[in-house]
Amino acid sequence: DGGITQSPKYLFRKEGQNVTLSCEQNLNHDAMYWYRQDPGQGLRLIYYSQIVNDFQKGDIAEGYSVSREKKESFPLTVTSAQKNPTAFYLCASSIGGLGSYEQYFGPGTRLTVT
């Protein structure tokens, strides 16, 4: 079964703690993305990676970090520097390259920080 998996589905953390969200895909896609969704708002891009060992900041990268050591994996760390981390986090992937822009989403991780 090809797809994108994210774990865990729900995550609870205390303020001041770093937390890492997992994203794995077996679609053989080159490009991967992290978005954040807040109630009533569109998806906002945090980081994206077009190829292994390369990634770029999106629109709201402050307080987040990523790595792309393997094609299949693109973990997101939410650091204590992120001022308002409670949100629904979505990982997506696409084939990459020109002409193939459809993005497919994982099931998401709902993070609550108190």
Added chain:
Amino acid sequence: QKEVEQNSGPLSVPEGAIASLNCTYSDRGSQSFFWYRQYSGKSPELIMSIYSNGDKEDGRFTAQLNKASQYVSLLIRDSQPSDSATYLCAVKISGGYNKLIFGAGTRLAVHP
């Protein structure tokens, strides 16, 4: 700032009717457009993509694109209660990488 605008709704339609969802975008150079369906508490699911002016049909769904007016729409024929969800419009911005800008979505409610 490149933007995608959608009416937040809710758009309420009776079962069997046509639901019409609209989206406008600001980047005149955009060439690729997508519609996603998102059920409450779930992740977005791609339902349509459109690249050329005109209509594209897939089952009960029709996407319509008018680049001159910077307008894209989604029609859902024979609406069913299971179509009740939030529909997100996404636009690939012009430029060198595969970045999509998402609208905030329109909530559709189909009542029996």
